[in-house]
Structures are given as structure tokens and as C-alpha cells.
Amino acid sequence: MADTKQSKKCKNIIVLVSGGGTNLQALIDAQSRGELGCGRITCVISSKPGVFALERAEKAGIQTRVIVRKDYADTAAYSAAMLDAFREEQADLIVQAGFMTILDETICKAYPNQMINVHPALIPSFCGKGFYGLHVHEAALQKGVKVTGATVHFVTEVCDGGPIILQKAVAVEQGDTPETLQRRVMEQAEWHILPEAVRLFCEEKLAVENNIVTILS
Numbered sequence: 001m002a003d004t005k006q007s008k009k010c011k012n013i014i015v016l017v018s019g020g021g022t023n024l025q026a027l028i029d030a031q032s033r034g035e036l037g038c039g040r041i042t043c044v045i046s047s048k049p050g051v052f053a054l055e056r057a058e059k060a061g062i063q064t065r066v067i068v069r070k071d072y073a074d075t076a077a078y079s080a081a082m083l084d085a086f087r088e089e090q091a092d093l094i095v096q097a098g099f100m101t102i103l104d105e106t107i108c109k110a111y112p113n114q115m116i117n118v119h120p121a122l123i124p125s126f127c128g129k130g131f132y133g134l135h136v137h138e139a140a141l142q143k144g145v146k147v148t149g150a151t152v153h154f155v156t157e158v159c160d161g162g163p164i165i166l167q168k169a170v171a172v173e174q175g176d177t178p179e180t181l182q183r184r185v186m187e188q189a190e191w192h193i194l195p196e197a198v199r200l201f202c203e204e205k206l207a208v209e210n211n212i213v214t215i216l217s
């Protein structure tokens, strides 16, 4: 008989960052309000030294690691180092929260439907190679879209192409700059749907079939 207590064990969440870490902060705040279900952030890994996300983690008493891309010869060597770290940390869930470094498919294969990413647009718009950070909002404004938003999805070998977990739309306002739009997308969408997706994962409410996510009741 399946041991349900075993399968619902508290999940070790590893958060990957590269910059300011406002999405990490949203996760830390959700955790302190008891909103991550049976998950806890056990380690924050940054691809860059000295970023503010590391300070946020340290202030919250979370262990940090810095694994710098340029210390490794190529993407494969970097991915292998990250994989070693995930295994040492006994990761159950890996969250890319503003993580700006490419990992190869060995990671997705080692952690199928166990790695999630937050993207600052409504996928399949403004996503894929070259669409990250402010560039995404520049492209949305250049196109003149009236609605944008954010997406949380599982990570697969296809850049921004994995199964979509949650999305939230955000209005574009006249006079928006990439910076004002980025801030509104974060405030109204990212900081809400990322912790919610993590909670759903930790409570084992996400089922994936044929690349489609179903939220279990």
C-alpha cells in the first residue's frame, strides 16, 4: 500500500536567482505567512555574486550558494555543477525566480515537472531565446499590445515551452515605459502566481498529461 505520509513529505524548495530577487521575496513572504503548504525554501542559488537576492535570503536565514557561470567552460559543465548542488540539497522543487542563465536538458531530465519558471509575459507571446527581463516588456510595448501579464510553467528542454501552470493578465497603460510595465506585471501578476504555483506543487495538486497541467481539487 502506498505510504501517503511518505509521499506528502515536506518539500525542499531550491530557488535560483540572478538579480534583485523580488520574486524570491514574494516566496519568502508567502512562506512566513504559511502559504507554501508543506514546502520550505532550503537553499537559494545565485548565478552571480553580490546580487541583492542573496541579501534577501540571508536576512530570512536561508542558506545561499553562488555558482558563477563564467567559472565553467560551457553550459554542460555549468549544468553538471548545478545538478550536483541540487542533489546535495535534496531538492524536491527547483524554482527559477529571475534566473538568467541557460541550463541544459540534463537538468530537465533529472527533475521532470519538478522545476518551474516565472516568465514576465503571457506565453506563447514574447517568450523564447532573447526574451528575458526588461527586453520582454520592451517587445510588448513595441508591438502595442493592450494586455500582457505573467506565466508560471514547468521547465522543459524547450525554452519557455513547458507546461503552463498559472497565468495572470495585466493591462498595459498609455505612457508605460518598460520599467513601469515591468513593475506592474510583477506587482499584479508574478508575485501572486509564483507563490501560488509553488503551493499547488507542494500540496501535490498539479497533474501533467500530454504537456497540459490540470489543477486537482
Ligand code: GAR
Binding pocket: 018, 019, 020, 021, 022, 023, 024, 053, 097, 098, 099, 100, 118, 119, 120, 131, 132, 133, 136, 186, 190
Ligand atoms: C522577473 O520579471 C522575472 O519574471 C524575469 O526577470 C525578473 C526578475 O526579477 N525573468 C525572466 O525574464 C526569465 N525569462 P526579480 O529578480 O526581482 O525576481
